[in-house]
Amino acid sequence: MELRRVWQRWIGLWTDRPGRQGTILGSRYVIRELLGMGSYGLTYLCTDMQTGEEVALKEAKPSKGKLAVQLLHRESDVLQHLQHPAIPELLHTFTVRRRHYMVTEYVRGQTLEQLIFEQGQQYTERECVELALQLLAPVAHVHEQGYIHGDVRIPNVILREGQVHLIDFGLARRLGEPLLPELKRRLKDVLEPEDEQAVPDQDLQDIGHFLLFLLYSSYEPQKGHEPASWQEELRLTPALHEMLERLLGLRPAYEDGAAELQREMNRLRLLL
Structure with missing residues (x-):
């Protein structure tokens, strides 16, 4: 072997x-x-x-x-x-x-990964929500056409002239479509059972992690403090805190998917 x-x-x-x-x-x-x-x-x-x-x-x-x-x-x-x-x-x-x-x-610009980890870009709560709201537009379109993206991460989100673009559809698939057996074997160590069938919640959960990466860009660790959960480390507006918990599966999910999340983000943006 x-x-x-x-x-x-x-x-x-x-x-x-x-x-x-x-x-x-x-x-x-x-x-x-x-x-x-x-x-x-x-x-x-x-x-x-x-x-x-x-x-x-x-x-x-x-x-x-x-x-x-x-x-x-x-x-x-x-x-x-x-x-x-x-x-x-x-x-x-x-x-x-x-x-x-x-x-x-070809989308010429910089990924959010490059902006955060190579250029040290920091984002406020309002900026994080605005970028996530922009990202929701293409994600919602993907869902409306009967697919999921399957890999909504900061390396696959490009910022060009202040506008968000979603790239790399290599893991995209039809709603309800299972993972290919070869991919399932490759991802077995990180794959959750609910991820085997393509559902919109997978992309929305990714948007939750996307938001966390943006929010942590301006986090300053306290000297002498042990690492803790994001709920303890990030001092967030209560509505944003609740939104993240819903996206990450810690509270009931958004029943109406991306459309409901867009409405909630628009309301939250007005509060920030």
């Missing part, structure tokens, strides 16, 4: 090597840089030679075989059903020499 893993790792290093800058893919897209390498895909910033526009091009990771291709095709299928200004538009899919690609609009 160990020899097999070593062999698979070696094959992966060979087949998954990122394309070089200047390489042309599909006789149309010029690689400018590697944006990221995930478990099942490689994403590049490219120039579309036909339009001159910047685009994001995602390649199914060759070493992951049929599963990576299946995930890429599912992601493109989800995106073609979504039309929202805060969600990248699907532009093109193609296959060259058994390699599978998907091209989307």
Whole structure:
């Protein structure tokens, strides 16, 4: 078994090597840089030679075989059903020499992860609620079209000119759809039983964690104090405290989903 893993790792290093800058893919897209390498895909910033526009091009990771291709095709299928200004538009899919690609609009900006952990950006309660409220718009659209995003986290939220954009639909799936068996095995250590079937509450819980990351950006630990729960460490407006507990499953959830949460956030924003 160990020899097999070593062999698979070696094959992966060979087949998954990122394309070089200047390489042309599909006789149309010029690689400018590697944006990221995930478990099942490689994403590049490219120039579309036909339009001159910047685009994001995602390649199914060759070493992951049929599963990576299946995930890429599912992601493109989800995106073609979504039309929202805060969600990248699907532009093109193609296959060259058994390699599978998907091209989307490129959202130039910085992720909330970069802003918080690399630039030290801090957010007030009001700013946190306003950003979460912006994020709810594309999330609600995804739910209305019959899907969940499945990975609403600060690395997948980009701020461009003050506007929130939701990216990376690699784990998106139809409402009620179970996780693929291969993904279920990979996530078994962190997967909750209720996460196996796609339901909107999963995205809303992610928004709760998103809010916590933003709120902690301005938290100053007290010297000599032991780490405690967020309820003890964060001094929050009572209404925001209650909202977080509902999002994180510590109180009854929002029965009307994103629509009810949007109404509550709008009311809360007026109080802050």
